[in-house]
Amino acid sequence: MKYQTQKIALAYFAVAMALFAVQVIMGLILGWIYVSPNFLSEILPFNIGRMLHSNSLVVWLLLGFFGAAYYLVPEESEREIHSPMLAYLQLLIFVLGTAGVVVTYLFNLFDGNFALGNEGREFLEQPKWVKVGIVVAALIFLYNITMTVLAGKKTAITNILLLGLWALALLFLFAFYNPANLALDKMYWWYVVHLWVEGTWELVMASILAFLMLKLTGVDREVVEKWLYVIAALALFSGILGTGHHYYWIGTPGYWQWIGSIFSSLEVIPFFAMMSFAFVMVWKGRRDHPNKAALLWSLGCATLAFFGAGVWGFLHTLHGVNFYSHGTQITAAHGHLAFYGAYVCLNLAIITYAMPALRGRDPFNQVLNMASFWLMSAGVVFMTFTLTFAGTVQTHLQRVNGEAFMDVQDQLWIFYAMRFGAGVAVVLGAVLFIYSVAVPRREIVTPGPLERDRIEHDPDHVAAR
Amino acid sequence: MTAAQPTARHDEKPKASEEGAGGLPGELMIWVLIISELVVFGAGLLALLATRLTDPAGFAEAQSHLHRVGAAVNTVVLVSSGYLAALAVRLAAARPGLARLLLILAAGLGAVFLAVKASEYAALFAQGIGTETHAFFTFSYLLTGFHAAHVLAGMVLLLLVAVRPAPRPVGVAAAFWHMVDLVWVLLVPVVYLL
Numbered sequence: 032m033k034y035q036t037q038k039i040a041l042a043y044f045a046v047a048m049a050l051f052a053v054q055v056i057m058g059l060i061l062g063w064i065y066v067s068p069n070f071l072s073e074i075l076p077f078n079i080g081r082m083l084h085s086n087s088l089v090v091w092l093l094l095g096f097f098g099a100a101y102y103l104v105p106e107e108s109e110r111e112i113h114s115p116m117l118a119y120l121q122l123l124i125f126v127l128g129t130a131g132v133v134v135t136y137l138f139n140l141f142d143g144n145f146a147l148g149n150e151g152r153e154f155l156e157q158p159k160w161v162k163v164g165i166v167v168a169a170l171i172f173l174y175n176i177t178m179t180v181l182a183g184k185k186t187a188i189t190n191i192l193l194l195g196l197w198a199l200a201l202l203f204l205f206a207f208y209n210p211a212n213l214a215l216d217k218m219y220w221w222y223v224v225h226l227w228v229e230g231t232w233e234l235v236m237a238s239i240l241a242f243l244m245l246k247l248t249g250v251d252r253e254v255v256e257k258w259l260y261v262i263a264a265l266a267l268f269s270g271i272l273g274t275g276h277h278y279y280w281i282g283t284p285g286y287w288q289w290i291g292s293i294f295s296s297l298e299v300i301p302f303f304a305m306m307s308f309a310f311v312m313v314w315k316g317r318r319d320h321p322n323k324a325a326l327l328w329s330l331g332c333a334t335l336a337f338f339g340a341g342v343w344g345f346l347h348t349l350h351g352v353n354f355y356s357h358g359t360q361i362t363a364a365h366g367h368l369a370f371y372g373a374y375v376c377l378n379l380a381i382i383t384y385a386m387p388a389l390r391g392r393d394p395f396n397q398v399l400n401m402a403s404f405w406l407m408s409a410g411v412v413f414m415t416f417t418l419t420f421a422g423t424v425q426t427h428l429q430r431v432n433g434e435a436f437m438d439v440q441d442q443l444w445i446f447y448a449m450r451f452g453a454g455v456a457v458v459l460g461a462v463l464f465i466y467s468v469a470v471p472r473r474e475i476v477t478p479g480p481l482e483r484d485r486i487e488h489d490p491d492h493v494a495a496r
Numbered sequence: 497m498t499a500a501q502p503t504a505r506h507d508e509k510p511k512a513s514e515e516g517a518g519g520l521p522g523e524l525m526i527w528v529l530i531i532s533e534l535v536v537f538g539a540g541l542l543a544l545l546a547t548r549l550t551d552p553a554g555f556a557e558a559q560s561h562l563h564r565v566g567a568a569v570n571t572v573v574l575v576s577s578g579y580l581a582a583l584a585v586r587l588a589a590a591r592p593g594l595a596r597l598l599l600i601l602a603a604g605l606g607a608v609f610l611a612v613k614a615s616e617y618a619a620l621f622a623q624g625i626g627t628e629t630h631a632f633f634t635f636s637y638l639l640t641g642f643h644a645a646h647v648l649a650g651m652v653l654l655l656l657v658a659v660r661p662a663p664r665p666v667g668v669a670a671a672f673w674h675m676v677d678l679v680w681v682l683l684v685p686v687v688y689l690l
Contacts, residue, residue, distance in 0.1 A: 264528050265532065284628065285634055296539070297536070
């Protein structure tokens, strides 16, 4: 850690990890409700659990991005963060807002109140006071980071990161606009989370990945920057109009079916480019960085994002296919692998990279961390497969044969049971990850026979530590 | 951008100073854009052709409402404009004043193209034909409308580089303008003639 204010990231990562735990535990409960539908039906109705599962995901990913920005911007700009006090104030506002949201959802407080009540729009349920808090916190963040970058060195990584973060914050303003016309409501609704995941977050992802590649592989900055610009251009070119694939069936004109189909099909390309980028950099790289776990997460991120967001997205993005598959478990399969691959793995990669420096514990136990990658990733991939099969069967029974929704759900039980098993693996993996970055200190793992052989015979090899 | 640097190693041709993207003239990013645009328009045209298989008679009937002479005029206009832009690229270094005039003329022809296009749309609207009238019109409006938006963007680009004509920016704008040309030449047979 070269700059003192990089330490701010630690607080953000800690809160992010706590919410990550909440998110996966809530996911496990929801997974069990699919298996045994009356579980907790009085105390925690499914819709509330679902809100907490997806909202905590989005919030912890955002906190991770903020933490990543506070960690990498000082290193890139070569100066301390403008105001550490503001950074902690921003986190405090987020924590307060999140706590307020959870309490409001769970007990349905202030129902119908203009400023305090749940707003009722899926994913944008936050009471208005929380939304205002998010805007204030975002403004503080943008001010703080922009001032730091403006005063220091400007690199492609910080440029693209700032572009992504500014656009992210501006798009959130659409959360305040709630037209009475349901079609218009839906149209603007997609501006928030979906222009994020298909646009601005991809920029954030590309720039954080570029930072990690720069540090982990030692490839020249010029090469990394060229890739980064191309990826950012491809992401925006395909992602902005690609969001049109959400406009097929909400009452918008029919031409959206073609705009959405064509542009969203191209969204595979930036994800393919990111995967190629990560692997090409590792192959070209001269540096054998000791933080092997961070490299594993980075490559896993690029690969699983390509499959989850790219391939599984393409699977049901053409409107002719989506006409049948819309809102079935196919969507859930795509959602889980895409969020995990693109954004969860990305956050875990930067956390794995930053933690040893932030906590001043070098060497640290990477074996547990790498085990958590394989356990969690295998869990999410298996979950994706079971949900894909469930969705295929569901599409046929419900949409082609016209059977009733609940009759079909009964027939999908076996897939839901297997999905719950996958969920258990994910939760164990998450716990292992959090333990591995939070608890062991200065622990040296004895190298196994393969690693011992490599250390002995490969002069370029640097042992993991 | 750092586009100029990496070519030095494997590019031995004398005019390497003009080349940014591994032997391509102009900036790497404009080629990324051009290829992306060609993919999008190509996919749109393929989708039109594929959808036409489901209703050949309906598509032929719908197509007969389009103004083919207008499309022919526009082809001549746009290709001439492309020629002017190409001349401007050649003259940008030696005679920037003349290059500026050519660029403005090229953009002016773009405006002529848009005027013809607008009169075409007006005639269609007068017949009560909108994007939802028939699947063919969804495609024809979408493809020609997207293309017209690119003509507008290209005009802006040409006028921007005309302010201070230099070989590199003029080359970038001309490359984009030729893409707009090329897309039109591909659109005409599929949308108006076939």
